[in-house]
Structures are given as structure tokens and as C-alpha cells.
Amino acid sequence: MVETAIKTQAIQIKELRKSYGAQEILTGIDLNINYGEVVCVIGPSGSGKSTLLRCLNLLEVPSGGTISVDGEAVFSQQNKSDNKKINIQEIRSRVGMVFQQFNLWPHKTVLNNVIEAPLLVRKQEKAQAVEKAEVLLRKVGLSDKRSSYPSSLSGGQQQRVAIARALAMDPKIMLFDEPTSALDPELVGDVLKVMKDLASEGMTMVVVTHEMGFARDVADRIIFMDQGVIVEEGAPSELFSNPKSARLRQFLASVLD
Amino acid sequence: MIFDFSIVPRYGPALLEGFLITLFICFIGLLLGLFIGGLICWLKIRFPGWGATLANTYIEFFRNTPFLIQVFLLYYVGPVFGISISAMTAGILGLGLYGGAYFAEIYRSGILSVHKGQAEAARALGMGEKSILYRIVIPQMWGLIMAPLTSQIITLVKESAILSVITVQELTFVGQRAISETYNYVEIYTLVAFLYWALVTALANLLKGLENYSTRYLNVRERSPNKLIFMKKQDVKLRS
Amino acid sequence: MDINVDLIIDSLPILLKGALVTLQMSLLAIVIGTISGLVLAVFLLSGKKTLIVPTRIFINLLRGIPFIIQIFIVYFSFSNFGLEIPAFTSGVIAMALNTAAFQADIIRAGIESIPKGQHEAAFALGISKRQTMIRILIPQVFVKILPSITNELITLLKNSSLVSVIAVVDLTRVGQQIVSTSYRPAEIYIAVALLYFLMNLAISQGSRYLERKAAAYR
Numbered sequence: 168m169v170e171t172a173i174k175t176q177a178i179q180i181k182e183l184r185k186s187y188g189a190q191e192i193l194t195g196i197d198l199n200i201n202y203g204e205v206v207c208v209i210g211p212s213g214s215g216k217s218t219l220l221r222c223l224n225l226l227e228v229p230s231g232g233t234i235s236v237d238g239e240a241v242f243s244q245q246n247k248s249d250n251k252k253i254n255i256q257e258i259r260s261r262v263g264m265v266f267q268q269f270n271l272w273p274h275k276t277v278l279n280n281v282i283e284a285p286l287l288v289r290k291q292e293k294a295q296a297v298e299k300a301e302v303l304l305r306k307v308g309l310s311d312k313r314s315s316y317p318s319s320l321s322g323g324q325q326q327r328v329a330i331a332r333a334l335a336m337d338p339k340i341m342l343f344d345e346p347t348s349a350l351d352p353e354l355v356g357d358v359l360k361v362m363k364d365l366a367s368e369g370m371t372m373v374v375v376t377h378e379m380g381f382a383r384d385v386a387d388r389i390i391f392m393d394q395g396v397i398v399e400e401g402a403p404s405e406l407f408s409n410p411k412s413a414r415l416r417q418f419l420a421s422v423l424d
Numbered sequence: 425m426i427f428d429f430s431i432v433p434r435y436g437p438a439l440l441e442g443f444l445i446t447l448f449i450c451f452i453g454l455l456l457g458l459f460i461g462g463l464i465c466w467l468k469i470r471f472p473g474w475g476a477t478l479a480n481t482y483i484e485f486f487r488n489t490p491f492l493i494q495v496f497l498l499y500y501v502g503p504v505f506g507i508s509i510s511a512m513t514a515g516i517l518g519l520g521l522y523g524g525a526y527f528a529e530i531y532r533s534g535i536l537s538v539h540k541g542q543a544e545a546a547r548a549l550g551m552g553e554k555s556i557l558y559r560i561v562i563p564q565m566w567g568l569i570m571a572p573l574t575s576q577i578i579t580l581v582k583e584s585a586i587l588s589v590i591t592v593q594e595l596t597f598v599g600q601r602a603i604s605e606t607y608n609y610v611e612i613y614t615l616v617a618f619l620y621w622a623l624v625t626a627l628a629n630l631l632k633g634l635e636n637y638s639t640r641y642l643n644v645r646e647r648s649p650n651k652l653i654f655m656k657k658q659d660v661k662l663r664s
Numbered sequence: 665m666d667i668n669v670d671l672i673i674d675s676l677p678i679l680l681k682g683a684l685v686t687l688q689m690s691l692l693a694i695v696i697g698t699i700s701g702l703v704l705a706v707f708l709l710s711g712k713k714t715l716i717v718p719t720r721i722f723i724n725l726l727r728g729i730p731f732i733i734q735i736f737i738v739y740f741s742f743s744n745f746g747l748e749i750p751a752f753t754s755g756v757i758a759m760a761l762n763t764a765a766f767q768a769d770i771i772r773a774g775i776e777s778i779p780k781g782q783h784e785a786a787f788a789l790g791i792s793k794r795q796t797m798i799r800i801l802i803p804q805v806f807v808k809i810l811p812s813i814t815n816e817l818i819t820l821l822k823n824s825s826l827v828s829v830i831a832v833v834d835l836t837r838v839g840q841q842i843v844s845t846s847y848r849p850a851e852i853y854i855a856v857a858l859l860y861f862l863m864n865l866a867i868s869q870g871s872r873y874l875e876r877k878a879a880a881y882r
Binding site for chain 1: 539541542544545546547548549550551552555559560563564567641642643
């Protein structure tokens with residue numbers, strides 16, 4: 168019963184800190200994200216936005232604070248002993264992630280990239296996993312590439328396969344780490360379209376991006392980060408048309424030119 | 425000087441037999457070496473403290489002492505402790521122990537050079553570290569290490585000639601015995617050298633084919649270019 | 665069984681004498697071999713088929729045949745032509761030829777990796793082609809291939825143990841002689857192995873020091 172009470176929010180972050188040695192990357196982040204919400208994180212490079220995203224599924228281990236995802240504690244500074252009991256693999260399997268460099272496995276075909284985790288982590292029947300993968304590949308527009316190796320695909324196609332691979336685990340939340348930054352400009356559109364469709368289906372999404380157009384059109388909320396803190400947040404219309412802080416004004420001036 | 429062709433029918437069968445024994449000890453020695461290399465590599469990665477120290481000691485010893493001395497230690501020291509092994513067993517064991525030291529480092533540099541995003545993507549999907557190693561990292565490692573692995577395998581085949589010194593009846597030994605009978609060293613060394621050369625060349629081509637097969641998933645442009653760059657300098661050298 | 669430490673200590677002076685021979689042969693071979701390797705590399709880069717093809721065949725053969733066979737061939741070839749050459753010299757020649765074949769491609773790659781601008785800058789200043797090679801390219805190549813030369817030296821030192829088969833009294837041969845009179849292979853061969861190990865350790869440490877010094881201008 169307690170669980171349902173907590174489960175109102177997809178992601179809860181309190182006082183999150185992360186440092187590498189003496190260098191502080193995140194200096195106290197507080198952020199709550201609701202189910203079905205699309206949040207875009209923007210900010211200059213080195214502002215800590217990718218680190219924030221990678222803390223959510225513990226690809227980076229935080230230095231302090233607490234994180235809970237989908238109603239479950241992922242990291243808690245207070246109860247360090249609890250952190251060992253956390254089944255991070257189980258939580259990760261409920262949170263999809265898409266990387267800047269796609270990170271498709273080159274030695275596996277498109278189909279095998281998509282069904283690998285369902286077979287291995289979810290122990291699904293192969294037929295069932297393949298059926299699901301075919302649906303997803305159709306969704307991202309790549310049904311005809313199921314037997315190809317990633318090296319024969321364009322960057323945009325690879326990124327769409329990567330999205331299908333993440334969706335194959337039926338994630339409750341999707342994390343996107345600059346998904347279009349490594350793409351040639353003419354290939355960005357196809358990837359953004361897939362993401363837009365996903366948003367309109369009600370997926371909870373956290374997107375680190377430099378695509379201001381996408382952020383404005385699709386996001387429910389924009390987070391602007393700089394130097395390890397959230398400087399400003401709000402609805403896109405408000406944030407873009409009426410930035411309050413000097414830092415955001417400066418940032419928007421540099422990216423919207 | 426005239427090449428005395430009568431040597432070929434006279435000593436051909438014996439040389440061929442020696443050649444087959446060379447093939448046999450190299451094959452078994454290689455399998456043993458690949459296995460020991462895996463074990464040492466595993467020890468080094470799995471237990472960074474004591475395991476790495478142990479593995480490094482092993483690797484440094486076998487890489488920095490002559491193979492001949494290693495073989496002497498195996499063959500002549502055993503009996504002092506009451507362990508007697510045949511020359512052939514000592515030879516195969518020697519090749520395996522020696523090769524293992526090099527293979528361990530080749531495996532390790534291969535594993536380390538698989539892009540870390542590969543494991544991260546698997547981790548983000550909830551895969552365990554063990555499945556990541558066996559299903560994502562190691563399959564890609566093979567493609568990356570084929571070039572240095574080939575050099576090392578060829579080195580191993582050539583080192584096997586040293587086993588003639590402890591009287592393993594392989595190709596070099598048979599050749600020397602024939603010379604001691606006939607003094608036709610020009611003809612016999614030419615034949616012996618040719619057989620080794622042919623074996624090494626065939627092996628190099630076979631392994632090149634295997635390399636192409638194990639990286640068939642990459643497109644032609646990606647397949648060969650910097651395969652040598654990622655290796656530590658010691659792993660790339662082709663050596664006798 | 666007990667380890668006879670006294671035997672090791674008593675044998676040490678004559679083992680060290682053998683080690684000195686081993687070291688002498690290896691150092692001579694690396695110097696001659698590197699220079700020959702450089703010549704082969706220049707042949708490979710000459711663009712002339714008449715030079716490239718024989719060089720390739722030579723390299724290919726030397727890389728494809730076990731070193732112990734090469735020692736026998738060099739040794740017997742000299743005596744076949746009636747040349748009375750000491751086993752030591754035969755050994756050094758075999759070692760130098762072998763390392764030259766392996767170094768030729770390393771040096772060639774080193775020369776090729778020097779940016780073209782380096783030649784052009786030198787030519788533009790009116791420096792001759794030969795001068796450019798000697799004063800501009802070779803020093804840079806040398807720094808690049810220093811790690812490979814170290815590896816070659818270590819390999820040579822290990823391979824030198826094989827010259828014992830043509831009766832050069834090197835470290836291995838000395839060890840064998842002591843074993844044949846004392847019947848204590850364990851002590852002696854472990855001592856021999858350790859001496860080889862220490863020599864190689866000294867080589868890699870020395871090379872690391874050189875590399876650090878050479879890296880200064882990069």
C-alpha cells in the first residue's frame with residue numbers, strides 16, 4: 168500500500184551530488200518527474216546534464232543524495248548498507264537508455280540486438296521476443312533491416328535500432344543522452360520523429376539534447392543546467408520566451424543563432 | 425654445388441614424419457596455450473590484487489627468459505624431484521606454458537579495447553556483468569586480436585624447432601639426424617626450411633581468413649585499418 | 665631434495681662470464697641488425713621493383729623459418745665455402761640478419777609515418793635529399809621505433825641462447841657445461857633463467873629511461 172503512495176512520481180531526486188576526485192560535476196540536484204512527463208535537459212557542455220542522466224540508472228554512482236526511480240530506491244546516501252541490496256539490474260531493465268554513440272553491438276544483427284536483453288534478462292521465449300522486436304522495428308521504420316549488421320546502417324538508422332532495443336524491455340521510463348548529437352544533420356529528423364511519437368504515446372522521457380526545436384515542441388518541461396546545478400526550469404513557452412537568468416539568456420543566444 | 429635430389433626419396437618419408445610430429449606438438453601445444461592464456465587473463469582481471477601479481481609474475485618470467493631454458497627446466501629438473509616426463513610431453517607443456525604468457529596479454533588488451541559503450545549499453549538494459557563479458561565483450565575481442573594472435577601462433581610454431589635440442593623427434597631433429605648420416609646439409613636444411621616456411625605461410629593465410637570471418641559483421645572500410653594501433657607494442661610484434 | 669646454494673655461488677663467476685658473451689652478441693647483433701634493417705627499409709621504399717621484390721622474399725623467408733635453422737644454415741654455409749669463421753661471429757651474423765628482417769617493416773612504417781611536411785620543409789630550405797634523410801628523418805624515426813628496438817633486443821637476448829647449439833660458450837652453454845659435471849640441473853638452470861631475466865629487466869628499464877628522455881622534445 169505504501170508502494171502505491173510513492174509510485175505517483177516516476178523519478179525523485181534529492182540533493183544529488185557527484186564528484187570525480189576534487190572536481191564536482193553535480194552540486195545538489197533536486198528534481199521530480201511525473202509519469203508521462205517529457206523533460207528536456209539543456210545546458211552548455213560540461214554542465215553535468217549527461218552525468219545526471221547516467222546517475223539515474225547508476226551508470227555513474229552518485230557521491231551523495233537520494234534517487235528513486237519508478238517507486239524504488241536506486242541510491243540513498245543515508246542508508247549506505249541498503250545500496251548493496253538494491254537490485255540495480257532489475258531497475259535498469261525498467262529504464263531504457265539511448266546513447267549519443269548508439270552503442271549497438273556490431274557483432275549482432277539488428278534483430279539480435281533487439282532481442283538480446285529480452286531473452287537474457289527477461290528470459291522470454293525466442294518466438295515471443297522476435298515477434299515483439301518486429302513490431303518495434305516496424306515502428307521505427309526499419310523492418311527491412313532486421314538481418315543487417317549495424318555497420319551497414321546509417322547513423323540515423325542505427326540510433327532508431329537503439330531506440331527499438333531499449334523499448335523491447337517495455338521500459339516505464341526512457342533516458343536519451345544527446346541522441347542526435349552524433350548524427351549528420353539530414354538524419355536527425357527521422358530520429359526525432361520516432362521520439363515525438365513515443366512522447367505522444369505517453370512515455371515518460373528524460374532527454375538531454377541540443378535540439379531546441381524538439382525541446383520547444385515536445386517537452387512538457389525544460390530544465391536548464393549549468394555548472395552542476397539546475398539554474399532554471401519551466402514550461403518551454405515560458406522558458407524560451409522569457410528567460411529569467413542571465414546564464415540562460417546567454418546560452419539561448421549562443422544556441423539559437 | 426649441385427642439389428643432390430636423391431636426398432628427397434631417401435629422407436623424404438622420415439622428414440615427413442618429423443613434419444607430422446611438428447604439426448601434432450604445435451596443435452596440442454597451441455590449444456594448451458590458448459587455454460592457459462585464458463586462465464591467466466581471467467586471474468588478472470578477476471582478482472586485481474593478488475591474482476594480477478601472480479599473473480604478471482608468470483607472464484614476465486615466460487616472456488623474459490629463453491624458451492630453451494624453460495624447456496630445460498621442464499625436462500631436466502622434473503626428474504630431480506621424481507617427476508619424469510617424456511621429451512614430447514615436456515615439449516608440448518613447454519609450448520603451452522610459453523604461449524599462454526603471450527596469449528594472456530593479447531586477450532587482455534583485446535578485452536580492454538572493446539569500446540566501453542558496448543558494455544554500458546548492455547548494463548543499461550539490465551544485463552549482468554557475466555553475460556556482458558561472454559556475450560558482448562569476448563565475441564568482439566576475437567575480431568580485434570586476430571592479427572597479434574596470428575603472429576604469436578606463428579612464433580609458437582617456429583619455437584617448436586627448439587624442442588629438437590631435448591630430442592623431441594620433430595622436423596628439425598629428424599633433419600639433423602639425416603645430416604649426421606649424410607653430411608648433405610644443403611639439401612636437408614633446404615627441405616626442412618621449406619617445410620617450415622610452407623607451414624607458417626599456410627597458417628598465416630588460414631588465420632587471415634579466420635580474421636576476415638570473425639569480423640564479417642564490419643564493413644570493409646572498418647575491417648582492417650587500425651587493428652594494430654590499439655595493441656600494446658609488445659603484442660603486435662611478429663617474432664621468431 | 666635440497667637446494668645446493670653453494671653450487672650456485674661457486675658457479676656464479678663463470679655464469680656471469682657466459683652472460684657477458686650473451687650480452688656482447690646481442691648488442692653487436694642489434695647494432696648491425698638495426699642498420700641492416702634500415703637499409704632494407706630504404707630498399708622497400710625505393711619504389712624500384714628490382715630492389716623491393718628480392719627484399720620482400722628475403723624478409724619473408726627469414727620470418728618464416730625457425731631461428732635455430734637459420735643458425736645452422738649460416739654456420740654451415742661459411743664452412744662450406746671454406747671460411748674458418750668463429751662460431752661467435754656466425755652467431756652474431758645469424759642474429760643480426762634475423763632481427764634485420766623483422767625490423768625492416770617496423771622502420772619502413774616509422775619512416776612513412778613522418779609527415780610529408782617534414783621533407784618539404786627541409787627541401788624548401790635547400791637541404792639535399794640525403795641530408796634530409798640523415799639529419800631530419802632518421803632521428804625522428806629512431807625515437808618512434810625505440811620501443812620496437814627494445815623488444816627486438818629482448819628477443820635477440822632470448823634467441824642468443826640458441827647459439828649454444830653451434831658451441832658458442834654463452835650463458836646457456838656455460839650452464840649446460842656445469843650441469844654435465846655437477847648433475848644439478850635445478851639450481852643451475854634456475855640461476856641461468858634468472859640471469860636472462862635480470863638482463864632483460866635492465867634492458868627494458870634502460871629503454872624506458874631513454875624513451876622518457878626522447879619524449880622531451882615531443
